[in-house]
Amino acid sequence: MRFNLFKKKNTGSEKKEATYLTLRIRETVRETPDTLTVYFEQPEPFLDYKPGQFLTLILEIEGKQERRSYSLCTSPFVDPFPGITVKRLKGGLVSNHINEHFHPGKRVTVMRPIGNFVSDYHSQNKRLYGMVAGGSGITPIMGIIKTVLVNEPQSGIHLLYCSRSEEMIIFKDAIENLQEKYPNRLRVWHQLSQPGPAWGGACGRMDKETIKSFFSDLTQPREFDPKFFVCGPEGMMATAKTALGELGISEQTILSESFYLEKEASEPNDDLPELLSRPVTIVLEGEEHAFEVEAGKTILEAGLEEGLDMPYSCQSGLCTACRGKLLSGEVSMSEDAGLSEKEIAEGFILCCSTKPANSEVKVNIE
Template structure:
């Protein structure tokens, strides 16, 4: 009886995956590929700027990584993700080297709040800041603005290491040529060749200030700011926007890596955080489960280790796939960048970076 129930739960878990067949593999740069997928039946519905979670087995263990969609559902016939190789990266190296057309990859459905709604009557200035592979979700948003909002315009400030590292370089040039009055692409290269005539060196606050001041002076356009890239670029841009008093409702940010969560995890594993092992109640699909959470584990890690089918994706506190409602007790989140201030005030937590600090913690997964 027990085995039958377990098998049923595993079948439900497997059937929730979205199998996508690779249609084309495009080499964007020496260390970045874009994987385009055949449209499934029914068509894949997603918003520009959202991400897919890739599910792969390595040595018999299921692992997940999130990759942003670089395509626009309003422009591109096939959805695609771009993957930049990371030194020692299990997923990024595999996806760059081992994937070929015809290969089917299991995914979780599109998720993420780094997106916008569009209307032809809008007159907005989209100020987009990207660093490295942070251009991936920005690309889908950029194309969606141009096709959906003829009265709106786009400024893209894109930071790369050198000319060869500019992802989507040719596509951006074509888009800028086709929309000279509505799209301005500004490249900032940290280590360019001697022939480079554009901005060079690290992105400075002064450079961002000049561009933001110009955008904020345009009374005819409402402004939307989208930022995606390394912490340094994001922090510099956010500091400038704060100086200009830009409303938080106008600022959208996406990060692929959480330094805060990583440091907290390392501290927990080393034991420097201290803390006690506690029992946590997790309400999942209407059923309550009691799990044991040690100081070196998060609520999600402990739940998965005890065979709970809890939702998750990035495991860095950024994507909100593991969001839950804190019913009782208190937790400490290593990172809360994925949640809005309203969500935090309403009691939502991210299980992948949450550790119980009281003995009465109960979380409802909604």
């Protein structure tokens, strides 16, 4: 049974999901030498999430608050306990902290699960899923694979998964177990960029031709409805999208999740309105807060300086934790990678990447 996390809102009979939760670590599992899965006890009521969504962890490290997002690697339909899988990044503050210091019994503050790397999964679906994962990009895909195999008996999955070496394949045994259990519904191709001498499978970087040949089956006319999920390093995702496009796969059937955006040096933009300090109103949990956003600052930066408990995580336009709906005024948004076209059309903005462009700006944060 699944539950919704609701807390009473102070206005009328409307209800709102709690933004923050404290989760207790139940178990940690070392997946590879540099990757740790952290399973949490179920809170009361149970954690409500969709396969492919992520948690934002809020940690105190060296006296400073740090926030990072981590995809749930579990399925709410299959796994009794929610889990995240964290890969160490060379020089990375939080990923190394988690790998070294997370242990059963520790309590962690998180923001409720969010994310757009989601779909509907029900027993009538008859789909062929194509999945491209690179490194830790397998994390949300693992939760989705488990969900499809259990919820959609008529659907099949083709997984193309690139890792550095054999010992770095995250969830290697779990994937093999699923292949044994569902031999006709899960097809997996591992590709290693730096394989050891004993590796007999595919090697090299994942290029367009590999992706095209692996998925060419899925483009043949058939009664199945294709759907693609792509998650991994930026370059790999771009290659995958180009290859799928060349196979005639429409963009609407491809969902992708970025963990990190390489920032390009921004070009001066003559179209930007004159930089001015402007008043902004934020509606947060039903309450209005008016403050000034100094020239050059984002709405999130100014709101946090004002002491508002505005939700956020990546501060780079990817995770959508800071999403708000523009109720009035004009804004300039420098990064909208995390938002879907539908969300943009509906007027959603990312406060971490948005500056007010006139003095009428009012944003509702749900």
